[in-house]
Amino acid sequence: MLIEIDLSSEVPIYQQIRDQIILGVGRGDLKYGENLPSARQLADDLGINPMTVNKAYNTLKQEGVIVVDRRVGTKVRENPDNIIESEYMDRLEIILAEGLAKTEDNTAYQEKVETMLQKLIDGRTNR
């Protein structure tokens, strides 16, 4: 799975790394229980400070997406607890509403969102 960061982007680098790992897990590019490289290694490969990668990893750890095992290092959480927090649903609602606020064509928008979700799910089941 590729991680690409843009140094000129306004999105902080740690956020870009966090987003791409989430996308990777969502798409199934990264499987549950799969190991992640050490923060130092990923930092060296991206040519950035290890603290930045650490920050991304810590955020993901707090969000429950990854776990840090002292023996095997950092890995994607193996048994997600299948609970979608209401806080996440609130954020999703705002993002969906944001899209609706920008279009009048509700059906087309709904189709786009559904295709996107389906693509993510398909990606996971095909792996």
Add this chain to the structure above:
Amino acid sequence: MNPIIIGLIVLMVVIFWNTSRYQNFQILGVTFTPEHANSTEVRQIQKRFRIEEFVIALVFAAFGFLVQLEMFQGKRDMLFMIILVSYMFLSYLPFVLIQKRLRNLKLEKEWIYNTEKRTADISVSREKGKSAPKKHWIWLSWLLSVVPFFVVLFKDNTWGNVAISLFIPLIMLLIPLSYPMVIRTKTPFFSKNSDLAKTYMRHYERINAISYIQVSFAVNAFFIVLVLSMIYSPSNLLFVSLLLGFVVILIGIMVNATRKNQTLHKDFFNEDDLSITESKAKYKWGAYYDSADTRLFVPKRIGMGVTINIAKPAGKIIMGITYLLTIGLIGFTIVMFSISEFEMSVEADSFEVHAPIYGVEIDYDQIESIELSQEPLEGIRTNGFGGFEKRFGYFNMDGYGPARLYDFSTDHSYHVDILLIEGNNPRWIIFNQLTEEDTKALYDELITNWEN
């Protein structure tokens, strides 16, 4: 001709030649696509750099020959050091110029590549470090650097020798400590095909880690053999052969690694996959400088290993301390030895030379013969001080062998040679005084006391 100068110049010329080749999408730290690197303009700049380095080396070799003239006898050590330091500075100049020329050419031709996007493959990053030889190999090579300490301790435990044999392993510690960073260095190849990228990474990592370990073994082995040869059989011929052998081995390792990397690159390279990220790093004060890079430790852009980024405050401090320590230490040593004097005192039952670090006391019954001689004092310094006005310490003298030398650079050629009954280092104690009369007077006094 001083073998150190020859060895260093040969080494520098080959290093410059080798490092100015196109490798890992860069020429001396300046990024190029394979197509651009192959252009006539770039090749010409590379050629110019090599000629400049070669000419500078030749000029300094000529200076080295000049210093061999009779008139510089006794002052050679100091002159060689001045030549060496000037060479270091001057040979750095073409290095700065080529980078400037290459950058200007890129601007002129508008060959500007991506500077903002960075890519890493998680499955490749995860596999890093698994193909390199284990850490204990590099630590084993470091252990070799401790051997001379024990040898010196039991065999020749003078203050200076013990300090040097302890100081070197400490410096050598940098090699094993930077090994993990060397392994972590970014692979200079990117492919959307993870399996291909992984295979490339494994080969690349192995080539570089192995050559790093080889260099470490070579440096430590050279150090051991050098110390042992100095203690047991100091000879100029052995020293020159050792140095040449060491230089040849280092060049061999370096060229071999470059060649392997180039073959690997050819085997795997695919133009469609090419995604070059350009580094904004520059050289300031001879060190890596990139204000956009947030790291303190960065992989060297030329050669193997790790260096510091002096755009960071900590980097500036480390560089400042290193420069101050180096200049301060050399300056302090020169000043201390230059102002300090050596004095000879003839006692009833012994003869004593008072000198910083390299003093000596001999009982008369240890002496086999004392002679006043006019033989020219040629030889090389093995552990001692060589300044403009005097040289003293352990020397390996032509026609004598291992000797303690206390030589004022004077107009007269007389010196007193004491041959010891036992001992190989030194076998001789050779000294003179500032004036011919003083030398002769000291000889007379010494011979009278010894014969009584």
